[in-house]
Amino acid sequence: MTIAFAIFGLVLLALGGMFAVGAALPVGHVATVRIVVDANPSQVWALLTDVEHFPDWRKDVKSVVRKDSVGGYASWVEVTDFGEIPLTVIDQEQNVTLTAKIDGQDLKFGGTWTWELAGQGSQCEVTITERGEVYSPPFRFLSKYIFGHDRTLKAYAASLEAKLGRGGA
Known part of the structure; x- marks a missing residue:
């Protein structure tokens, strides 16, 4: 019985520590990944803006559910294993830059993603920057120390490279 109480106490202590450290971390963060793909900026742009696919x-x-445009910009909901993530484009310059904002009020996170495209002959350098916010202190701790703020960016970049081909130097 004493061992069970000790284990329970250690679990509570760990959870309390995770909450305290998470509460001390800033809500906002910035993470960036950069890749080169075997496609020109217009091909990359077409892929980035074809949300249905x-x-x-x-x-x-x-899956993706297209929503009514907001201020003339695209708006959609991405359905993932982690739930629904509503996004709206808030700025764009065709074949150059695209910024989308997470548009959900009830999520534990928010922020923007910006894609910057720079042609390099027949290839394209793609820079993706997340200006994120994590509202829940425990999730903030996990995002910073366990998952990494750039985990989703790296997965996205890997998918982009798999689709378009990885550019060589």
């Missing part, structure tokens, strides 16, 4: 090349997206 995201499930064809992104393993994390099960």
Whole structure:
């Protein structure tokens, strides 16, 4: 019985520590990945803006539901294993830059993703920057120390490389 109480106490202590450290971390973070793919900027742009076909090349997206545009910009919901993530484009310059914002009020996270495209002959350098916010202190701890703020960015970049081919130097 004493061992059970000791284990229970250690679990509570660990959870309390995770909450305390998470509460001390900033809500916001910035993470960036950069890749080169075997496609020109217009081909990359076409892929990034064809939201209905995201499930064809992104393993994390099960389906996409297109919503009414907001201010003339695309809006959609990505259905993933972790739930529904509503997104809306908030800025774009065709074949150059695209910024989308997570548009959900009830999520434990939010922020923007910005894609910057730079042509390099027949290839394209793609820089993806996440300006994220994690609202829940325990999830903030996990995001910083267990998962890494760039985990989703790296998975996205890997899917993009798999679809378009990895560019060589």
